[in-house]
Amino acid sequence: MEIVKQDYxxxxxxxxxxFEEKYQDFSLKFPERAVAFQQFITEGFPTRQLESWxxxxxxxxxxDNYHIVAPNDRNLLSTAAFHCNVQGINVHExxxxxxxxxxxxxxxxxxxxxxxxxxxxxxYPDLVSKHFGKYNKHLDGxxxxxxxFWLDGxxxxxxxxxxxxxxxxxxxxxxxxxxxxxxVRNLIVLGKNSKMTLLHCDDxxxxxxxxxxxxxxxxxxxxxxxxxxxxxxxNNKTAIVNRIIFYQEQASRLNANQVSLNGGLLRNDIHVKxxxxxxxxxxxxxxxxxxxxxxxxxxxxxxxxxxxxSNQEFRGVLDDYAATVFNGYILVDKDAQKTAAQQSCxxxxxxxxxxxxxxxxxEIYADDVKCSHGASVGQLDNEALFYMRSRGIDEQNAxxxxxxxxxxxxxxxxxxxxxxxxxxxxxxxxxSGNLGICGQCVLDCSIKxxxxxxxxxxxx
Amino acid sequence: MNNIILSIKDxxxxxxxxxxxxxxxxxxxxxxxxxxxxxxxxxxxTLAAVIAGREGYNVTQGQVLYKGExxxxxSPERRSREGVFLGFQYPVEIPGVSITDFLKTAINEHRKYHxxxxxxxxxxxxxxxxxxxxxxxxxxxxxxxxxxxxxGGEKKRNExxxxxxxxxxxxxxxxxxSGLDIDALRIVAxxxxxxxxxxxxxxxxxxxxxxxxxxVPDVVHVMYDGNIxxxxxxxxxxxxxxxxxxxxxxxxxxS
Numbered sequence: 001m002e003i004v005k006q007d008y009x010x011x012x013x014x015x016x017x018x019f020e021e022k023y024q025d026f027s028l029k030f031p032e033r034a035v036a037f038q039q040f041i042t043e044g045f046p047t048r049q050l051e052s053w054x055x056x057x058x059x060x061x062x063x064d065n066y067h068i069v070a071p072n073d074r075n076l077l078s079t080a081a082f083h084c085n086v087q088g089i090n091v092h093e094x095x096x097x098x099x100x101x102x103x104x105x106x107x108x109x110x111x112x113x114x115x116x117x118x119x120x121x122x123x124y125p126d127l128v129s130k131h132f133g134k135y136n137k138h139l140d141g142x143x144x145x146x147x148x149f150w151l152d153g154x155x156x157x158x159x160x161x162x163x164x165x166x167x168x169x170x171x172x173x174x175x176x177x178x179x180x181x182x183x184v185r186n187l188i189v190l191g192k193n194s195k196m197t198l199l200h201c202d203d204x205x206x207x208x209x210x211x212x213x214x215x216x217x218x219x220x221x222x223x224x225x226x227x228x229x230x231x232x233x234x235n236n237k238t239a240i241v242n243r244i245i246f247y248q249e250q251a252s253r254l255n256a257n258q259v260s261l262n263g264g265l266l267r268n269d270i271h272v273k274x275x276x277x278x279x280x281x282x283x284x285x286x287x288x289x290x291x292x293x294x295x296x297x298x299x300x301x302x303x304x305x306x307x308x309x310s311n312q313e314f315r316g317v318l319d320d321y322a323a324t325v326f327n328g329y330i331l332v333d334k335d336a337q338k339t340a341a342q343q344s345c346x347x348x349x350x351x352x353x354x355x356x357x358x359x360x361x362x363e364i365y366a367d368d369v370k371c372s373h374g375a376s377v378g379q380l381d382n383e384a385l386f387y388m389r390s391r392g393i394d395e396q397n398a399x400x401x402x403x404x405x406x407x408x409x410x411x412x413x414x415x416x417x418x419x420x421x422x423x424x425x426x427x428x429x430x431x432s433g434n435l436g437i438c439g440q441c442v443l444d445c446s447i448k449x450x451x452x453x454x455x456x457x458x459x460x
Numbered sequence: 461m462n463n464i465i466l467s468i469k470d471x472x473x474x475x476x477x478x479x480x481x482x483x484x485x486x487x488x489x490x491x492x493x494x495x496x497x498x499x500x501x502x503x504x505x506t507l508a509a510v511i512a513g514r515e516g517y518n519v520t521q522g523q524v525l526y527k528g529e530x531x532x533x534x535s536p537e538r539r540s541r542e543g544v545f546l547g548f549q550y551p552v553e554i555p556g557v558s559i560t561d562f563l564k565t566a567i568n569e570h571r572k573y574h575x576x577x578x579x580x581x582x583x584x585x586x587x588x589x590x591x592x593x594x595x596x597x598x599x600x601x602x603x604x605x606x607x608x609x610x611x612g613g614e615k616k617r618n619e620x621x622x623x624x625x626x627x628x629x630x631x632x633x634x635x636x637x638s639g640l641d642i643d644a645l646r647i648v649a650x651x652x653x654x655x656x657x658x659x660x661x662x663x664x665x666x667x668x669x670x671x672x673x674x675x676v677p678d679v680v681h682v683m684y685d686g687n688i689x690x691x692x693x694x695x696x697x698x699x700x701x702x703x704x705x706x707x708x709x710x711x712x713x714x715s
Contacts, residue, residue: 387552390512391566391622392540392573401565405556405605 011062011181012044018068019148025071026148036147046140053140055325055357056296061239061265066181066211069099071151077180082173082205088418091169091199094154098174099182101152112164113157117187120155127157131189135217135247137271142241146215150185153214156198160191160221167197167416174212174238175205186216190224190252197227197416202234202242202263209237209264216244220252222276227415230258231423232266236293239265250276257413258285258297259423261430266295274301274308274336284313286410288430289322290350296325299343303336306366312343315407317431318354326358328373334365343373348380348406380406400431463490464528465630465661466511471522473503473510480506482686483522488630491658495672496665497697498683499705504665505549507683508634512546513539526630540566541573545628547619549635554606559618560588562606563625570626591624595651612639613648620651631655632663637671649674669701684708 019026019037026033045062046053069077081095081102094114095102101116105123113120121128136143154170174180190196204210220226226246234240240263246254260266272281287295301310312328328343347356360373380402388398404427411427414420466488473481480503488494496504510517511524513536524531526544534542554562567587568578579587588602595617607615616636623631633652637645652675656662664675672680672694680697682690684705689712690696699707 381552381554383552384554386514386536387548387554388562388566389536390514390540390546390548391562391626392537392569393562393566394537394569395535397565397569401557401561402554405554408556 009063011064011066014065015068015145016041018070022070033148036144040141040144040148043141043144046142050140052298052327055323056265056267056294058239058265061211064179064209067176067178068149068181069151069183073098074100074151077176082171082175082203084169084171084201084203086419086422089167089416091167092164093169093171094156095171096152096154096173096184098176098180099151099153099184101154105155110162111159112162113155114168115155117153117155117185118151120157120187124157127189128155128187131217131219132187133217135219135245135273136215136243137245139243139269142213143215143243146183146185146213146243149181149183149213150215151183153185153216154188155186156188156196158190158194158196158224161193162191163195164197167199169199169201171201171203172212172214173203173205174208174210174234176210177206177208179208180210180212182210182212182214184212184214186214188216188218190218190220190226192221193223194221195225197229199229199231199419201231202240204234204238207235207237209239210234211239211241213241214243216242218244218246220246220248220254220279222250223252224249225253226255228254228256229414229416229419230256232258232260232263233426234263234266236262236264236291238263239267241267243269244271246270246272246281248272248274248276248279248281251278252276253279254281254283255413255415256281256283257410259410259427260285260287260289260295261426263289263293263295265293267298268296269298269300271300272302272310273304274310275304277305277307279308281308281310282313282413283311284410284413286314286407286427287316287324288407288427289316289324289354290319292321294323298325298327298329300329301331301341303330303332303339303341303366303369305333306335306337306339308336309340310342312345313410313413314345315410316345316347316356317350317403317407318347318356319350321351321353321355323355324357326356326375327361328359329361330363330371330373332362332364332366332369332371336366337368339366339369339371341369341371344375346374346376346406347378348403349377350379350403400428403431404428464488465490465526466663467525469523469525471507471510471524472520473506474518474520475506475516479520480517480686481510484686484688486681486688488661488663490629490661492678493656493662493664493675494679494681495675495677495697496663496681496683496688497667497669497700498708499667502683503686504683505634508546508549508632508663508665511539511544511632512536537569538573540626540628541570543629545623545626545631547616547623547631547633547636549638551607551610551615551619553608553610555608557606559602559604559606563588563622566622567625587625591621594624594654595621596647597621613641613644616640616648617644617651620648620655624651624655627655627660629660630663631660632665634665635667636664637666637668645671646674669697672697682708684712
């Protein structure tokens, strides 16, 4: 079959020229970057001929020029670190602005390490190389590009038997007066019987387009527990290609939740590999999209061994011309007997122009499994609307309350009460049209932001 | 004249091509409790729905005045804020919306409409606690989602609780007794009785005389085939109970 390429040539051309020029900078310490880039040249950006990109058109994103973030940009792109305090929660924080970590590396008394990934490579080469790249999956040209161009990101290490006292927050913010192409790479390692809560936020601080291509590898050793909360609230021009890979060992427990409030194009590939018996993964998400926003969620849960459980639960609300793709995939290997895996995605279409494509994929090779999937697309319940109106509640408010109630099921997965309340507040603002992405701070609210100057870190 | 709360004149209602109400006349004054009885499918619930403002009903003739104003022109939410309440025959489950949030929103919308400040959290809590006692409601019920997973009795109790919170001038209770056991019936009826005042009016729609042992009506109407065919006092309800609805038909055929 002849593959017809969509016209992504503008940015592809720019990338080629750029890589030839900066080849030295990138491949000095990492010759494998050249290999990765060669692979990108071969495969190019994913087109709609690719099943996993069938419903998502990148043309408007890729027919554009970007400032490709390069090693020597660290000083150029240094800008005030962005902080976001959720009232009632203290956190350990890694603030990443324009692809570079604002922190070097911090080691706590209990030997927990967090901060810049680049710095971690220098200080803890063995620890990093034991895990780096080991769980990542090659999905398409974006994978190759991240391997080629990643420069920095967050590194977290929680040693065996340690429960991190505070949640750790990774703030990934874009704030530059040019269109940026960023490749962020995160590595999080949880030791045996360790425990942590991770808040991971994507924020844009202005209205410029950015194209972010990030990969996060999260390794969970035996009996470890992780609560992972992702919040995406970026401007309507920005596109995010976000890959998260969770690798779970025996009896580890994952609660991963993702709330997406704004964004031009949000592509999330969430991969979970259950590779140790009795491990459990709960992956949930809520998204509220309007205007021409698009969200494309691919959730892939791989049961590689027996006696594991997984649950996927997603709720989406789409207004105006917004579009969404939800692909939930459950793969059960031949030996993964006694698997219990379920998946549910439910959507409300507020306008008749909004679009949804949802596809479950169940690939099951074991014979003793319990798998289920369900998808629904609907409108708000008219009976409930009338019931509320008959009690004096304005129709618009009734709609807002019902829509909030619809997504709140997913919010219940958030175990930190102040965070849950904060999310609830943001979602309510979002539903009443008051949460946009304001010029200064997307989390515009009662929160006080602190802006701090960077101390110029130099890693290359 | 001033104490007439509801005045319905020659009301004809169609759903699609079918005429459901065929010229209803009804007048309810402040301080009165009316009972509307009748067999299934005679238009009792339609009448309740039209008063509350449910969509899908076509008024072909007649008028409904509430305190002298044309009720049919008002949105359902405005009717509520003006003091009309419908106790649903089948209360709707709303997963994810707690009774507390639901009622606080409703009360504040009522207050806004009447030019009042939103109720304070403290006052709201006090109000909830006071009204909960009226229907012997347990406190944790208020934290649950509206009607979600409630038993039939709990749902009906919740309707009366909402009525107590909103203090309507006109309450239409559509088969509030259906699905209730004796104890729940007593609790619900007692709740309603405590809410009866000289200023408000209550219209109870029921099949059975049983409820009227507890909520004693001032006026009893019998509906049949889209019309009110008999009006009397409590003894009319007793006669119905004794002779059944066939008796109504006989009486109609005689006259």
